[in-house]
Amino acid sequence: MERLSPEERRRRSERGKITARDVLFQPEVRARTMAPEVRQQAGRAKTETILGWCPPHLRDTYRHLVNRKHIPAAEARAMIDEEVARQERARLAALTPLQRQxxxxxxxxxxxxxxxxxxxxxxxTLGGVGSGLL
Incomplete structure (x- = not known):
């Protein structure tokens, strides 16, 4: 957007206003987009985008660490990553060598x-030294 000319920015802005007025703010469109199941799906998609690195069963733990314990996000992520690694080590230790193969x-x-x-x-040898293997 920074590289666009002022005319192109203005044109896009006007087009956005028209689209919002004629489409997005229509009552039937608003009702569809604000439906509870649509909002839930949007929330799940946003969570998957933001916390895609975190396994689903540990996302509540991560949220608890960040929101309740006030641990910085980077530190909480390191803690979750260590927990994932610990769980993987435990899982592999429980397998027999054949199961791992x-x-x-x-x-x-x-x-x-x-x-x-x-x-x-x-x-x-290639250097001519006898090895006495015979």
Whole structure:
């Protein structure tokens, strides 16, 4: 918007006023947009946008830390991130090695053959020193 010319700003402003008058402020449009289910959906979308980084089951904890305990948002986020990491470590610790391997495969991992080096075919090194393997 900063790069627009004054004429373009004025034109957009006028167009916005016309749209608001002719469409947005009409009673049937206002009734649809202010319906409780529409407002709830908008609230959920806004929460998902703002707190998308936070798992849904920890969002109330984050809000409690910020709003009730008055902990700075960055610090509360670090606390939530640590809690998520702790829960993931506990979940992985509860799995058997086979279950962890199966989980990796389900997430797109692949199986590869185990590397087994071949026995040297000669009894000397590339520098000519005998190794005595024969």
């Amino acid at each position: 199966i989980e990796r495969l389900e997430k797109g991992g692949t199986l590869t053959a185990k590397f087994t080096p071949k026995k040297a075919e000669h009894a000397f």
